[in-house]
Amino acid sequence: MAANEGVTPPGFLERIVPSSNYGDDNVPKIGLSIHHIDGSIAAAESRFFNPSSQASAHYGVDFDGSGRLWVPTDKVAYAQCQGNWQGWITVELASDHNDPNAGATPAQVDTVGRIIAFHEIPAFPAISPYSGGVGYHRLFGGVCAVHWGQTACPGDGIALQIERFCKAATGDLFPAPDQLVKRKANKKMWIAWLLDSNWCDVYYDGVIVDGFTNDDHPNQFGVGEKFQGYIDQGAGHTAYVNSADYTGPGGARERLARSAGLVA
Secondary structure, eight states, X not given: OOSSTTOOOTTOEEOOXXXXXXXXXOXXXXXXXXXXXXXXXXXXXHHHTSTTSOOOOSEEEOTTSOEEESSOTTSEESSSGGGGGTTEEEEEEOXXXXXXXXXXXXXXXXXXXXXXXXXXXXXXXXXXXTSOEEEEGGGGOBOTTTSOBOSSOSOHHHHTTHHHHHHHHHSOSXXXXXXXXXXXXXXXXXXXXXXXXXXXXXXXXXXXXXXXXXXXSOOEEETTEEOTTTSOOOTTOOEEEEOTTOSSTTSHHHHHHHHTTSOO
């Protein structure tokens, strides 16, 4: 459950939208979902302050990092179809209408990190609508009656910055193992995400690949060191990770093990 629900973070402007544009379901918040506005904060407010729009988000963050609260975080913003009712705090980022795939500005990244930290959202990428963590609108997009709706929000630039938003909240990309345990994250999926991150390469049968998600393939820290019990062995195959800071105290090997909960 998120902390400080219903409390406005210091330095944020309160501009609460009409009550017709948000609801209440008494479901504790578990994660943060990032969206982009097709334009400016003013463009979003022109819609959110229309009492008949049935649209809103909890937060808005402008290009310069200034933040505002539109919907109290103990309420339900109308931002992402079924995701509205699954315990997510939503954040809209101002974006360039002419460059929808641009990333968030450094100031926006910092402010989103402040929101994550203020509400004590687990700073790891979301893996399902029920996992908590940090996600984005189209991550679970699809038919509104079943999924989160949008399949184009946010653009690629913001979607690829989830790691940066997490790091802005904690100063460390990799959360402590107890945080993963508390959130009951699927460790196989979490390990697969880590291996798909840009800080290490993944080799399968000696060939570099983009990700490592098949449970029937072995996965090794190095020669003879496998994720016992997390990813099953696959006969006749080998796989390993490598990175510039792979070995040594605090290196990728150790961080991967800690994030997977394999070492204290």
